[in-house]
Amino acid sequence: DQQVKQNSPSLSVQEGRISILNCDYTNSMFDYFLWYKKYPAEGPTFLISISSIKDKNEDGRFTVFLNKSAKHLSLHIVPSQPGDSAVYFCAASAYSGGGADGLTFGKGTHLIIQP
Amino acid sequence: NAGVTQTPKFQVLKTGQSMTLQCAQDMNHNSMYWYRQDPGMGLRLIYYSASEGTTDKGEVPNGYNVSRLNKREFSLRLESAAPSQTSVYFCASSEDRAKNIQYFGAGTRLSVL
Numbered sequence: 362d363q364q365v366k367q368n369s370p371s372l373s374v375q376e377g378r379i380s381i382l383n384c385d386y387t388n389s390m391f392d393y394f395l396w397y398k399k400y401p402a403e404g405p406t407f408l409i410s411i412s413s414i415k416d417k418n419e420d421g422r423f424t425v426f427l428n429k430s431a432k433h434l435s436l437h438i439v440p441s442q443p444g445d446s447a448v449y450f451c452a453a454s455a456y457s458g459g460g461a462d463g464l465t466f467g468k469g470t471h472l473i474i475q476p
Numbered sequence: 477n478a479g480v481t482q483t484p485k486f487q488v489l490k491t492g493q494s495m496t497l498q499c500a501q502d503m504n505h506n507s508m509y510w511y512r513q514d515p516g517m518g519l520r521l522i523y524y525s526a527s528e529g530t531t532d533k534g535e536v537p538n539g540y541n542v543s544r545l546n547k548r549e550f551s552l553r554l555e556s557a558a559p560s561q562t563s564v565y566f567c568a569s570s571e572d573r574a575k576n577i578q579y580f581g582a583g584t585r586l587s588v589l
Contacts, residue, residue, distance in 0.1 A: 365518070393576055404480070404566055404580035405519070412575075450518055454576040463509055463534050464578060466518030 364388045365453050367467035375475050380438040382470050384451030387432065391453040395464065396425060396436045399448045408449075409436070438472075446474045478502050480581035482567050488587045489557045497552040497584050499567030507570045508550035509534075509578060510542060512563040519566060525550055526573060557588045 366385045374380045382396075392413040397405035411418040411425045411434070418425050424437045438445055448471050452464040483498045501508065506527045511519040511534075521534030525544040539561060541553045550569075554561060564585050568578040 367518075370516075393574075395577065397580075402582075404568075404582045407577055407579065410575070410577060452518075456574050456576070462532070463511075463521035463524050464519070464576065466511075466520070468516060468518045 362387070363467075364391075365451055365465050365467040367449075367451055367470050369470050370468070371471040371473065373473045373475055374441050376443060377440045380436075380441045380445065380472055380474070382436040382438075382449050382451075382472065384434045384436075384467055385432055386434075386453050388453070388455065388465070389432075390455040391465075392456055393454040394425070394427060394434050395452045395454070396423075397450040397452060397466075398445075399450060399469070405450060441472075441474045443474050443476065446472060448472070480567055480569055480579055482565075482581035482584050484584060485582065486585050488589065489554075490589055491558060493557050493588075494553070494555050495557065495586075496554075497565055497567075497586075498549070499551065499581060500549045501567075501569040501579075502548065503569060503571065503579065504547070505569035505571045505579075506547070507573050508544065509568040509570075510540075510550070510552045511566045511568065512536065513566060513583075514563050522552065522565075557586075559588050562586060562588045 395410040396408040399405045448469045451467040509524040510522040523542040567581045570578045
């Protein structure tokens with residue numbers, strides 16, 4: 362059973378427009394959510410995160426929105442640039458007091474920015 | 477500023493051979509992790525080490541062993557490699573397990589024939 366789901370394997374967006382990547386989760390214990398960006402033959406790179414006590418976090422062109430009641434988060438990239446073309450992973454973490462056991466990842470969304 | 481360094485970058489093994497994947501971080505992080513990524517899949521946790529001297533199983537630990545050699549180094553060992561272990565392996569480290577922002581190495585691409 363997938364606890365973190367990214368239902369769009371790929372997304373194509375024109376340069377300069379907004380890219381919206383979606384993620385759903387099922388585990389109510391998740392309290393911290395992260396987005397990673399990955400280029401081919403490289404490791405994932407941390408992009409932005411959000412705690413479950415917030416509903417929005419912004420960093421430059423990147424904004425993450427969290428809707429706890431719907432168990433849904435989204436990543437907005439505005440404006441989209443050619444260098445944003447990559448695979449984006451949604452990940453979640455559950456802190457149990459003793460510490461988090463690791464991240465649970467979605468399968469990723471391949472974002473393609475068209476010129 | 478190397479971050480997380482993994483060696484080797486590529487490896488081909490025959491079924492039944494053993495090998496150790498090495499990982500070192502220079503960020504003075506307490507926690508370290510091993511993941512595998514298969515085609516079309518997200519990363520799955522194999523083992524992790526919350527701090528020096530401790531290790532715990534993740535989602536897919538079967539067929540693997542780990543050693544937290546010191547605060548910097550966390551190795552992953554395949555005692556008898558199987559074709560099902562063909563994958564890309566990523567090591568990661570984090571400073572704060574509450575926030576759990578993990579920083580990843582470039583990966584080791586392993587093929588088991």
